[in-house]
Amino acid sequence: MTIDGLPPLREVIATHGLSARKALGQNFLLDLNLTAKIARVPGDLSGADVLEVGPGPGGLTRGLLAEGARKVLAIEKDARCLPALQEIQQAYPGRLEVISGDALEVDPLGHLQGPIHVAANLPYNVGTELLIRWLTPAQWPPFWAGLTLMFQREVAERIVAGPGDKAYGRLAILAGWKTKARIAMTLAPEAFTPPPKVHSAVVHLIPRPEPLFPANPDILEQVVAKAFNQRRKMLRASLKGLVPDVEDALREAGLAPTERAERVEIEGFAALARAVEARRKA
Numbered sequence: 001m002t003i004d005g006l007p008p009l010r011e012v013i014a015t016h017g018l019s020a021r022k023a024l025g026q027n028f029l030l031d032l033n034l035t036a037k038i039a040r041v042p043g044d045l046s047g048a049d050v051l052e053v054g055p056g057p058g059g060l061t062r063g064l065l066a067e068g069a070r071k072v073l074a075i076e077k078d079a080r081c082l083p084a085l086q087e088i089q090q091a092y093p094g095r096l097e098v099i100s101g102d103a104l105e106v107d108p109l110g111h112l113q114g115p116i117h118v119a120a121n122l123p124y125n126v127g128t129e130l131l132i133r134w135l136t137p138a139q140w141p142p143f144w145a146g147l148t149l150m151f152q153r154e155v156a157e158r159i160v161a162g163p164g165d166k167a168y169g170r171l172a173i174l175a176g177w178k179t180k181a182r183i184a185m186t187l188a189p190e191a192f193t194p195p196p197k198v199h200s201a202v203v204h205l206i207p208r209p210e211p212l213f214p215a216n217p218d219i220l221e222q223v224v225a226k227a228f229n230q231r232r233k234m235l236r237a238s239l240k241g242l243v244p245d246v247e248d249a250l251r252e253a254g255l256a257p258t259e260r261a262e263r264v265e266i267e268g269f270a271a272l273a274r275a276v277e278a279r280r281k282a
């Protein structure tokens, strides 16, 4: 038995026949000390609801509940995991709700009360798609007070990178514009069963009350996408066609036309988005 009175995760997996499925990105965390450590990344959870995506056999779920989350709402695509999650529901009466379904299709908001933290250890493609959705809602500040997300380390670095870093690009600019993002932990492949090929990292993102610098989000995204499409080219070349007088727009934004995307701060991209918007409106 373990601290929560539930069986160790290896036993849970054996009892419920949860052999890992590659198609669902199943690399499970079986060390409850480690899942407790991840559950502490968001800070005090008492008085908060947690949206957990992809609970699997429930290691992180158990960590979040043991750390005092008021309620965990867990969305899991693999119905084989439901009996294991039911056992956790019995150990924490009234505090765990499970939705069986695809997190890309389920709207969980009616089931949660603020403040809401999000925690997830997801397959890479699903995690990135959800992160972008959570960073680009219709309203800001968003519904969530924090995101605690596991990614492969290379993706985590793309989220927290700054100008001059090899990983600096669209994801870092979107995340840095809207949030304070940091890598809270890194994990070796052996932390997972089965071990993936790459290292992983937990990223913690806290929303800024408002984006760091004013800019139209769609235009900022267009500018950044075009600039990083050819990241080593000078901006006057990579941004050609964005507006007829792109060099003027760059100068107005305080950027040298010979500058390269990988060295431009978020402030510069926001100023450029404003200059582009002004020209399009004129």
Ligand code: SAM
Pocket (backbone or CB within 6 Å): 024, 025, 026, 027, 028, 029, 030, 053, 054, 055, 056, 057, 058, 059, 060, 075, 076, 077, 078, 081, 101, 102, 103, 104, 120, 121, 122, 123, 126
């Ligand atoms: N949280 C568990 C842990 O840390 O051990 C499991 C992590 S495993 C990397 C990813 C989990 O996400 C699996 O349980 C998988 O079935 C689930 N999953 C994959 N795609 C999903 C989706 N679109 N919606 C909800 N769950 C999904």
